[in-house]
Amino acid sequence: MSPVTLSAPKQVGKPQPALPGGYAGQILRVDLSKRKAWGEPWTPEQMRELIGGAGLGAMILYRETRKGKGNVSWDHPDNRLVLGTGPLAGLPVWGTGGLTVVTIGALTNGPTSTQANGFFGTNLKYCGYDAIVVQGQAKDWVYLYIDDDRIEIRDAKSYLGKDTWETQDALTRDLGMLGHQLSVYSIGPAGEHLVRWAAIQGDYGHVASKNGVGAVMGKKKLKAVAIVKGTKALRAADPRGVVQAADDIAHDLKTDPSARSLYEYGTLPGVVNLSKMGALPIRNYTTSVTGDVDMKSWEAPRLREGFDHRGHQCNACGMHHCHMSVIRQGPYKGKIVDEPEYEGWSGAGWTIGATDQSGIAWLNTQTDRACVDVNEFGWVIGWVMEGLEKGWLTKQQVGLDLKWGDVAGANRLLQMISTREGFGDLLAEGVKRASEKLGGEAAKATTTARAGRRCSTRPRRRRRRWRPAIPSTRRSSGCPRASIRSTAWRSPSWSRAAAAGAPLRTHSASVSSPRARGSRTFAVRCPRRRAGITPSPKP
Numbered sequence: 001m002s003p004v005t006l007s008a009p010k011q012v013g014k015p016q017p018a019l020p021g022g023y024a025g026q027i028l029r030v031d032l033s034k035r036k037a038w039g040e041p042w043t044p045e046q047m048r049e050l051i052g053g054a055g056l057g058a059m060i061l062y063r064e065t066r067k068g069k070g071n072v073s074w075d076h077p078d079n080r081l082v083l084g085t086g087p088l089a090g091l092p093v094w095g096t097g098g099l100t101v102v103t104i105g106a107l108t109n110g111p112t113s114t115q116a117n118g119f120f121g122t123n124l125k126y127c128g129y130d131a132i133v134v135q136g137q138a139k140d141w142v143y144l145y146i147d148d149d150r151i152e153i154r155d156a157k158s159y160l161g162k163d164t165w166e167t168q169d170a171l172t173r174d175l176g177m178l179g180h181q182l183s184v185y186s187i188g189p190a191g192e193h194l195v196r197w198a199a200i201q202g203d204y205g206h207v208a209s210k211n212g213v214g215a216v217m218g219k220k221k222l223k224a225v226a227i228v229k230g231t232k233a234l235r236a237a238d239p240r241g242v243v244q245a246a247d248d249i250a251h252d253l254k255t256d257p258s259a260r261s262l263y264e265y266g267t268l269p270g271v272v273n274l275s276k277m278g279a280l281p282i283r284n285y286t287t288s289v290t291g292d293v294d295m296k297s298w299e300a301p302r303l304r305e306g307f308d309h310r311g312h313q314c315n316a317c318g319m320h321h322c323h324m325s326v327i328r329q330g331p332y333k334g335k336i337v338d339e340p341e342y343e344g345w346s347g348a349g350w351t352i353g354a355t356d357q358s359g360i361a362w363l364n365t366q367t368d369r370a371c372v373d374v375n376e377f378g379w380v381i382g383w384v385m386e387g388l389e390k391g392w393l394t395k396q397q398v399g400l401d402l403k404w405g406d407v408a409g410a411n412r413l414l415q416m417i418s419t420r421e422g423f424g425d426l427l428a429e430g431v432k433r434a435s436e437k438l439g440g441e442a443a444k445a446t447t448t449a450r451a452g453r454r455c456s457t458r459p460r461r462r463r464r465r466w467r468p469a470i471p472s473t474r475r476s477s478g479c480p481r482a483s484i485r486s487t488a489w490r491s492p493s494w495s496r497a498a499a500a501g502a503p504l505r506t507h508s509a510s511v512s513s514p515r516a517r518g519s520r521t522f523a524v525r526c527p528r529r530r531a532g533i534t535p536s537p538k539p
């Protein structure tokens with residue numbers, strides 16, 4: 001395929017006002033149907049109003065995907081896939097180098113935003129863009145290659161069927177790059193087969209997981225976005241202030257008692273903390289009793305000591321919690337895995353009745369590679385396991401027998417889901433649609449919001465706290481780290497960083513779209529509030 005030539009940015013008649021610090025000043029527009037790409041400036045006023053990727057994406061979605069009173073469907077060519085960054089991406093501030101994905105999601109068919117970290121945001125900024133907006137659908141599989149102003153829509157047929165880690169390996173090798181020179185965000189087989197809870201994964205282990213954004217990318221036949229670390233300068237309004245504020249943030253995170261554990265272990269302590277609260281979601285949320293499992297071995301330091309590991313931080317981030325590990329023993333000995341966060345230990349572990357740590361770590365990475373949301377994975381597989389145990393699903397129906405804790409069987413089912421093989425085709429629709437299709441006891445054994453998503457694998461009790469659960473489900477801005485960052489935005493050091501790099505607004509102001517606010521009126525049902533669920537022990 002011939003490269004796409006980038007059009008010159010549109011010129012406005014009068015001289016442009018100076019950009020606020022932290023912005024590259026252009027949005028990269030890509031129309032896959034027309035095989036065109038062009039740069040589009042956005043104004044300082046919009047930057048101040050919308051702040052970053054989520055705000056910009058919400059506005060683009062609101063303006064460009066409405067049809068009549070509703071939005072276009074997730075699989076319509078007019079759906080937009082916005083891959084946006086924030087004003088601090090590319091500056092030396094911890095936790096800011098990633099991206100936000102905003103689109104009409106495949107699971108709820110509603111607007112969504114979901115976030116991942118890594119190097120994408122930084123590489124994109126250094127190429128001169130604040131965001132990528134993809135529209136249309138390609139005829140054949142393509143990937144998007146960005147290297148400063150060289151924008152190419154390239155043939156991706158040779159990468160089809162590869163998982164996300166294989167895709168990144170192959171692209172890095174084929175493009176002759178090393179390490180973080182190239183940031184790749186791609187979909188795995190699940191996205192290619194339009195699994196409604198497929199994710200977008202990048203930089204080995206960072207996943208924009210919520211609401212089927214990977215299926216949207218698959219529908220556009222966009223296998224990957226590969227961005228070379230660009231060469232363009234990025235200006236901060238007050239460089240000295242940014243560095244000073246970033247140092248303050250780092251110091252606070254390392255020394256503040258409330259942040260120290262997050263700095264060291266991320267969300268690992270969540271497993272033991274929730275078990276102490278009697279709130280760990282176990283065996284498809286039928287119990288929170290850990291039984292005879294030695295919970296001391298689930299303390300964060302012990303969890304990490306069980307693996308050979310090393311730090312795997314994102315761009316300019318000194319947080320110590322991201323690790324790559326090597327499994328030391330058992331059937332998966334020698335496999336390299338991404339250390340699971342709490343949601344991995346739960347979704348690929350406790351929710352499906354698994355307690356073998358090596359097996360869970362391997363399975364969690366398998367979900368990243370096939371590229372699905374590990375939370376929905378736990379709900380789907382746990383639901384199947386409960387059905388097989390209680391008899392409202394049969395081995396013949398599923399195609400294999402699955403007992404609680406069967407990690408290898410869960411992976412087999414994951415592969416079937418990723419290629420929509422056999423019973424996997426139904427499960428690829430998500431647990432809500434699958435359970436409704438089967439009806440009867442099967443429909444009662446899951447808990448969802450009517451729109452089709454639950455929040456993350458948080459405590460069972462959370463199911464009764466729908467008011468906070470629904471917005472996070474709907475917008476899916478992500479994990480506890482994100483909420484820490486939301487809080488941090490209001491702390492003095494973050495405020496200073498924002499003031500130095502860009503005008504200050506709270507993070508939370510930018511995450512929910514006008515469309516999301518307007519549509520947050522759905523009811524919820526909780527059929528599992530019924531007799532027979534094992535009660536949680538008192539904390």
Ligand code: SF4
Nearest residue numbers: 095117313314317319
């Ligand atoms: S806090 Fe963790 S996930 Fe976030 S940017 Fe830093 S290393 Fe990456």
